[in-house]
Amino acid sequence: MMHGHDVxxxxxxxxxxxxxxxxxxLGIFGHSHRPLSTWIDxxxxxxxxxxxxxxxxxxxxYGLLHIDRESVEADLRFYPTLQ
Numbered sequence: 001m002m003h004g005h006d007v008x009x010x011x012x013x014x015x016x017x018x019x020x021x022x023x024x025x026l027g028i029f030g031h032s033h034r035p036l037s038t039w040i041d042x043x044x045x046x047x048x049x050x051x052x053x054x055x056x057x058x059x060x061x062y063g064l065l066h067i068d069r070e071s072v073e074a075d076l077r078f079y080p081t082l083q
Contacts, residue, residue, distance in 0.1 A: 011040070013040070013043045024043070025042065026043070026044045026046065026065075026067075026072055027043065027044070027045045028047070028065075029047050030048070030050075032047065033053055033056075033057065034049060034055075034057060035047055035049030035057065035063070035076050035078075036049075037074040037075075037076050044072055046063060046065065046074050048061060048062050049061030049062065049063070049076065049078075054081070059079060059081070060080075060081065061078045061079075062076075062077050063075065063076050064077065
């Protein structure tokens with residue numbers, strides 16, 4: 001986990017590699033509550049969104065990551081507001 005305000009000058013991958021001093025394949029973040037799952041070359045950038053505070057999104061969301069030695073798969077799940 002990392003937190004910083006200097007990250008805007010770096011890509012997410014560069015910031016993580018600088019922080020952890022190793023090659024990274026996956027960046028998981030939150031704070032914005034906006035779900036995102038996108039590959040940038042061989043780097044996965046993943047935000048599960050929020051299961052309790054959808055803010056600007058039409059639905060609540062959560063994420064599942066399936067990780068093994070050869071691969072990473074991201075799965076965003078959405079569900080409507082219960083009235």
